[in-house]
Amino acid sequence: MSTQNAPLVTAGFPYGVASGDLTPSSVVIWTKVTSPGAPVDWWCEPVAEAAKSAGARLSGTAVADPTTGSVHVLVSGIGAAPQYRYGFATAGEASPEGLFRPLPTDRPARFAVVCCAKFNSGFFNAYRALAEMDDIDFVLHLGDYIYEAAEVPVGKQTPGANIGRPMDPLGTCVTAADYDTRYREYRGDRDLLLLHARHAMIATIDDHELSDNAWEGGADEHDPARDGSWSDRKKAAMDAWQDWMPTMRHPLAAGLGEQGHVWQEISLGDAGRILLCETRLARSDPAAADGSDKTELGTEQRDWVMSALATPTPGWTFLAMPSMLASVEDAASDPDALFALRKLKLTDADAVETFHDLWGVFAHEKAELLQAVHAAERTIVLSGDVHFSAEHITTPDGSGFVEWTSTSITSPNLDDKMGWPRGAESRDYEAALLKMLPDLQWCDLDSHGFMVVEAGPQSVSCQWWFVDTVRELSDVSVMGHQVVIPAHPVGESQA
Secondary structure (H helix, E strand, O other), rough: OOOOOOOOOOOOOOEEEEEEEOOEEEEEEEEEEOOOOOEEEEEEEEOHHHHHHHHEEEEEEOOOOOOEEEEEEEOOOOOOOEEEEEEEOOOOOOOOOOEEEEOOOOOHHHHHHOOOOHHHHHOOHHHHOOOOOOOOEEEEEEEOOOOOOOOOOOOOOOOOOOOOOOOOOOOOOOOOOHHHHHHHHOOOHHHHHHHHHHHOOOOOOOOHHHHOOOOOOOOOOOOOHHOOHHHHHHHHHHOOOOHHHOEOOOOOOOEOEEEOOEOOOEEEEEHHEEEEEOOOOOOOOOOOOOOOOOOOOHHHHHHHHHHHHHHOOOEOOOOOEEEEOOHHHHHOOOHHHHHHHHHOOOOOOOOEEEEOOOOHHHHHHHHHHHHHHHHHHOOEEEEEEOOOOEEEEOOOOOOOOEEEEEOOOOOOHHHHHOOOOOOOHHHHHHHHHHOOOOOEEEEOOOOEEEEEEEEEOOEEEEEEEEEEEOOOOOOOOOOOOOOEEEEEOOOOOOO
16 A cells, blocks of 8 residues: 555644554554644554454544644554554544554564664655565664754764755754754655655664764763753753654653663564664763773663573574674775775774774673674674675674674765765775675675565575665665575574
């Protein structure tokens, strides 16, 4: 069922609808109304007439947030229908309709992985391409859903492209009103509206939902004398995230049925599970000395991850991290590779050392995590953040460490930073990285897009999908790379 030609917004529902935080029997549906505090009716039902026996129409009434007008409804009791539709109504006006698929329990799971969407760097053509795919169970967002940066950014952030998409507000997001305005801008984008209308989204956060290179006690560009309290800013940012996202998770404000952390396990039934992580809210000071107490995950989340990885489970385990876990430091001895790493902020601009925002400066925790990943069967790391696509694998049959990294939706890649044509000069730098990093099987430093992962009992696969441009609206997308890993390594008994 296509919503391409259906209205994505109405007068009373100016930001459309969204769904997320799926389980096999529940979903969170979301909207925002123009009348805060108003009663809002909601409904949810199977799409196909023939499937209605698999689940009855569900309905009820919620009350819009008295300040923001947002509506979050946890819909329980969805059945086994392959697809559902849902909507809202208030004061006699109906919202647009949205679609979602329940999480699979007894079939392969097929989901998309996205990250890093900077509004003033490009059009959301990748979101449009993904919205048009009708075989996606859900979208996994690994963070940087928004960017907090000013139109003319401070510090080391890359300026946006001059394409008629200025940031709103023009300055850096610091206050609750700033973050709210930035989300309003993003959710006014037609392609993002379409994505939310077509697919459920399960999201984590990275730094730009807060501030560039954020950690528990601050961020690179946060100046208390200028920006005020970091704890106040962090709470304002997370309040806005929860208000605009289809989730009941509300870090820093647990209660009223809300979960006080972002990280969670997502069950895929026979296909496996996703361990969705968050690496900002409890992250240690990156400049601190390394050791057992230095952490990206925070002790509570780290204990949860380690316990989960040590617990066998049917199917595949996807460890979903906002930032890339694989190391790239060994490539720095090659001049071309070092040039690319510096431009992509994967090494320090002034020295041959790991950039302080990456996993490399949390070496103790990283080593423990990698040991757990190596020991766990059928475990694959999914990551983003670095603005390029990559496939890491330590053995050709997939029995060792495997990581698949998604490129950005729009945030600047190497060609954007250098002003090069896509797929031209960057090829030499890709070759240098491949030469210097034995575990790096493939990379693309230029293209924007997303990954599509499919997990089943016999194999798991990943497709990297790319759009042709982000500097203008386009509906051209192609699959640029694909990898398939069998459930049993070559030579291993399948009995």
